Amino acid sequence: NAGVTQTPKFQVLKTGQSMTLQCAQDMNHNSMYWYRQDPGMGLRLIYYSASEGTTDKGEVPNGYNVSRLNKREFSLRLESAAPSQTFVYFCASSEAWSRSGNTIYFGEGSWLTVV
Amino acid sequence: RKEVEQDPGPFNVPEGATVAFNCTYSNSASQSFFWYRQDCRKEPKLLMSVYSSGNEDGRFTAQLNRASQYISLLIRDSKLSDSATYLCVVKPANAGKSTFGDGTTLTVKP
Numbered sequence: 001n002a003g004v005t006q007t008p009k010f011q012v013l014k015t016g017q018s019m020t021l022q023c024a025q026d027m028n029h030n031s032m033y034w035y036r037q038d039p040g041m042g043l044r045l046i047y048y049s050a051s052e053g054t055t056d057k058g059e060v061p062n063g064y065n066v067s068r069l070n071k072r073e074f075s076l077r078l079e080s081a082a083p084s085q086t087f088v089y090f091c092a093s094s095e096a097w098s099r100s101g102n103t104i105y106f107g108e109g110s111w112l113t114v115v
Numbered sequence: 116r117k118e119v120e121q122d123p124g125p126f127n128v129p130e131g132a133t134v135a136f137n138c139t140y141s142n143s144a145s146q147s148f149f150w151y152r153q154d155c156r157k158e159p160k161l162l163m164s165v166y167s168s169g170n171e172d173g174r175f176t177a178q179l180n181r182a183s184q185y186i187s188l189l190i191r192d193s194k195l196s197d198s199a200t201y202l203c204v205v206k207p208a209n210a211g212k213s214t215f216g217d218g219t220t221l222t223v224k225p
Binding site for chain 1 (some may be wrong): 147149156157158159160161195202205206213215216217218
């Protein structure tokens with residue numbers, strides 16, 4: 001059982017380049033999330049998808065777009081990367097957006113550096 | 116004011132010590148509470164949920180104080196392997212979005 005799988009694990013981009021981070025979960029979860037984390041700092045929610053067919057902005061959505069391709073897959077796109085987007089990106093999923101006691105499962109992270 | 120606040124530490128303790136972390140939250144409608152653990156350069160993982168009556172899992176004890184709006188995590192008999200960052204997570208009823216604290220870093224030394 002792979003859980004949450006995200007790719008790539010490491011990426012270096014030049015300013016202005018675009019890229020898509022891919023994420024898939026095999027736990028039949030309804031909700032999926034993209035977070036970013038500055039090393040030594042907290043997690044910030046970029047976008048989330050409460051259920052298949054819906055996406056919503058989180059705390060820090062500027063400069064990003066997402067696509068909930070199907071129940072399993074949720075991708076994050078940087079259209080024009082900037083050095084300020086150098087973070088570790090975590091994809092995550094949970095069984096249900098509104099359920100109490102809702103455990104969030106994270107992927108292993110994608111280390112993105114924009115130069 | 117942040118929705119969820121934690122003392123960032125670092126907490127440096129010797130093996131065998133008892134250490135406690137607190138986390139305060141500002142939204143009185145918060146319904147669910149958790150502690151996650153994050154090892155260096157790894158993803159966060161659920162350590163334990165926090166129940167109203169308090170709960171224990173081996174050396175770990177979690178407490179909730181709704182009146183003062185804080186949760187705590189107590190680690191007894193610290194092990195070297197407990198060295199990590201501990202994230203407090205708060206979730207309101209119905210709204211869905213979980214809020215993570217910035218984490219408290221613990222280093223257990225021999």
